[in-house]
Amino acid sequence: DAGVIQSPRHEVTEMGQEVTLRCKPISGHNSLFWYRQTMMRGLELLIYFNNNVPIDDSGMPEDRFSAKMPNASFSTLKIQPSEPRDSAVYFCASRSGRTINEQFFGPGTRLTVL
């Protein structure tokens, strides 16, 4: 099993540019989560999907952030336009519908906005 796959692993961009982060959940998992981790705020849940449907996006900071899950094997988190305060590590995680237990995390994308 390949685990949760995220790309890119590192992204450096300039303020104002569009950034797209990608995630491939574990095959067969039907819940997908996007998190952001910063020193100041720790780990924050941004949005999560169940069966490709966004269930709770109350953690999305503002309209500059959007997330989609067009199918069970792919999700994107887009920031447009990006700002320096968006610099963080963004994690994607997935969970099997057969258990309410652990979420499996991807390796994260380290985003730096200059």
Next chain:
Amino acid sequence: AQKITQTQPGMFVQEKEAVTLDCTYDTSDQSYGLFWYKQPSSGEMIFLIYQGSYDEQNATEGRYSLNFQKARKSANLVISASQLGDSAMYFCAMNPESNRLAFGKGNQVVVIP
């Protein structure tokens, strides 16, 4: 809103000793799950152990055990026989009925030989 509290400062622990990481939580939900994750310096989040709020026995996974005291709303992680590879940040998390997994700020553990 759910709140997870991890207040211990960075901890140094001698190799082969046990270490306890404190975690308290606040929720009005009747059903919830408690988790511990490990984040080494490489950055990945590694699931360690899970405890359900209705589980009567404390969870154990190898060298990890969870000291669950429901009335006190605490879910402390015990790592026995520490190894150098245990050096990492450790996060306590709670999954309430809303499914919004909430994380604590983490505990830094450094294992010294």
